[in-house]
Amino acid sequence: MKSGRNSGFAHVINVAIIAALAVFLGVALVKLTEIERNMRINAAENMLWVIYQAHVASLRLDSEIVRGTNGAQDTDVERRFDVLVSRLTLMREGPQYRYLETLGLDREFLSLSDAAIDMGRAYGDPPAGGAAFPVQAHETLQRLNAWLARAANAAMVREWNAIGERLDSYRHALWQVLAAILGIMISGAVLSIRLVSTLRRVRSAERSLRAARELEKELERERAVSRFYRDFASTISHQFRTPLAIIDSSMQRLSRRGERVTATEIAERVGRVRTATRRLARLVERTLDAARLDTGQIEVHLQSFDLVGLVRGICERHREHTPGRRINFVAAGRSGSAEICTRCDPVMIEHIVDNLISNAVKYSPPDKPVEVRVEAHDGAALCSVRDEGVGIPAREMPRLFERFFRASTASGVPGTGIGLNLARNLARMQGGDIDVETCEGAGSTFTLRLPLVEEAPNGGSAAGEEFAHREGQAVP
Amino acid sequence: MFGLVVAFLALASATGASAQSALPPPEGEVLLRVSGRISRTNAEDEAHFDRAMIEALPRHALHTTTSVTDGVRSFEGFLMRDLLELVGANGTTITATALNDYVIDIPISDFTKFDVLAAYRMDDQALTTQDKGPLWIVYPRDEHRELQDIRYDYRWVWQLIHIEVR
Structure with missing residues (x-):
């Protein structure tokens, strides 16, 4: 009864450990999958580069315009302007613009970029912007450049924070995975120890069972020996009784007859007694033979x-x-x-x-x-x-x-x-x-x-x- | 996503027939220059393309998301490998240069493995130099998961004006 309850309890513990193992494995898998999924980086997160490109385009346009006012003939203002517009357009699109919104720089950027694009259109009008154009353009681009510098600064801070947070989340997830692995190792170790101890118990139980069987056989042998001696005693005593009775009755008869006993009678009685004695001798011999056989004293x-x-x-x-x-x-x-x-x-x-x-x-x-x-x-x-x-x-x-x-x-x-x-x-x-x-x-x-x-x-x-x-x- | 749009001109057969002959010279403004290890040229060692020549290449359409815009965009243009075949390119890498001096090396194997487009139209609007024109290298990123990777994102060169085959 007690062992039944014990084995039931052990079974529950084993199931619990296996369940724990499964849970730990599941957690490790989920966490690793999460990490894998979070490992993709979006190009939109590379905002610092986007802002830098816009800043470069703005600075180059500015320097090209300045070159033009200094009399250079081979200026490439239009191309530089196109590039700047392209960069600004990019920043006004979906992911990039939303990023600026999170930085709280979107409204200012809209007005600054509108001003820059309008400025370019003014340059395109004949005759190439007029005399006031370079000064106005320079001021517009200066304001844009100042904003771009601030935006880059803010983007850098945000990106580094994002990287820090992401690393934190990775670290956190990795710690969870490590904890789960530790759990797996501990559950596995406990399970192994239980397995080994169960095996040991089974072996010792087998040993005692064998010993008990040995003992039982021993007992059976002892019983057989005792039975043997009981049978032996009863058989032998019975067999001895008859010749002894013959001898006794012959002697009685002879003693009772006394002087009257004849030679023939003596011869007959002696014959009977001798037969009975022979029988007794044979019985003793047989018994001794059996005993010798049992004790291994008979050699072939x-x-x-x-x-x-x-x-x-x-x-x-x-x-x-x-x-x-x-x-x-x-x-x-x-x-x-x-x-x-x-x-x-x-x-x-x-x-x-x-x-x-x-x-x-x-x-x-x-x-x-x-x-x-x-x-x-x-x-x-x-x-x-x-x-x-x-x-x-x-x-x-x-x-x-x-x-x-x-x-x-x-x-x-x-x-x-x-x-x-x-x-x-x-x-x-x-x-x-x-x-x-x-x-x-x-x-x-x-x-x-x-x-x-x-x-x-x-x-x-x-x-x-x-x-x-x-x-x-x-x-x- | 990716569909073959009718090739308006029988340029494919024309290029086949005149594989080793010189390219016709450009008549309009040159939008794209191809240099380096090429066998067909029309301006000294280079192959120059105006809009008519670009649009004469077999047209393809591609619908895909991009990493810098929202939603699925439809692109129209030619396959990079068709261009490289047309100029008789013999190299392993191209160096793509953009209007703003953005320079990126792209293995030519990208163009054989994937249907990479050089797009000149997006959502039925011609790409301009004030946006991402005249040409934008577009990968079919929605069709291949491995292309949704930051290491492919930087190969999406826009304002493409020069290709050097190496």
Whole structure:
């Protein structure tokens, strides 16, 4: 809730900063456009030049007239007069005249220029103005010249003031533009700082999220371990209870009978107790195996080995152990060779195949055969163990290899749920795996898959004895 | 704004035909003298023009504001480039001189880039020497924004009496 309000507030601030940026940019643009527009100078503002030209024309006309009175024949009074009239006419036109109005010199100029133009006309009348003309003309031009000097003075002051004002306005506008640029820089800097700090916050949030996830995973692992030990304790204690009960009841019986106990009875009870003890020993062994696997204490010693010979030996031992069961062994070697060579740890293979055959014997009726088959197929050495027993329900298949998992069809048969899990782990440690095909009520086929190798086995085709001389190297 | 007024005389063809021949001498008062690097003359090294000769050049009209008058004025005269062609000008600049000794250099490129007029009539009135006559160099400032610049304003020479091609 709080963070929601905070982020809303931050959003408003960001929008405000961006708006400020836009405003500053707009002001800068408007002001610069104003400056650009004001930069054009009008020729009419160049009044000083206009007045100067008129003054020069007036002075030259005056001096030409004076030259004429001094007897010069090549005077150019008419042309000088035309030029003066032209200048005066210019000053009586639109922009120039308005300028004189602002100076307050317009009325005086009108009468003075009228007098000058009339004077010129008088000169044009025959005979060239007459005797009084030069004196009158001189006076007229003198008055005009005095006015022009004053006008130039006033125009200069006005123009300089105008230039000053214009420069002031430029300076003012430029200051505004500079202020706007400063604003743009500050807003930009604030925005950048906010961006950087937001990025930093996002990164740190990502980090803590990752840490939280790590922690969660850790917790899940711890939970799994605790669950594991709970399951372990309940499974093991349950499995231990049955043989212990058998031992206890046998001993009770013997002690109750006392002197009356017969040799046959003793032999029978001893047999039961020994079986129960073996079972207990096997249970302890399995449990220790699982613990060793978990703590990484099991090392793999790989070597090239003939799977056919190895599995045949295991089958033979099983036949001796359960004389009533039919355990068929089939080897389908490649053409020309009775051996199927694989890279494996023979001790582990024996453990795995032993477990698979035991399971097949345990979970199928005594009158049904167990078929063990070794073959090479598609670059892999396969050892499959098929029974015609209870099978495994399809919905339980995904959990079949989980530790302590026991199929619902296995209830009533003693077991820890460790064997298959251990077998698959061992198979995978050798670069192999165990797959299963099953049909509930029709039986199961467990297949051990190992990498096939071409080379001849260094240990020959014999099995058991050679296990003591393993030469393989440990797999880290 | 700028319109082509009928060329009253077939002077264009006449100048074409007699490109290298001498100009006819002026009969009336000389209003304009052209000197310098020109190939066609009629008074020693110069080309002199009286009013008839000036008015015989192809006439053009131009409506424009000026910097020294109010409102749009209509001007009538000839194109500066036509005059320069007529006298066989071979230069890059002209120096224009006015009656009051106002002297300004104008690049000839102005006359090729823009339709610059030498006007002898404004608002149907002949320009006189007491105003801005006999000739006033007028730029089409309303048609080209770049001409509305103080650096073009001083090239509007009025009371034009002499052109030197350089």
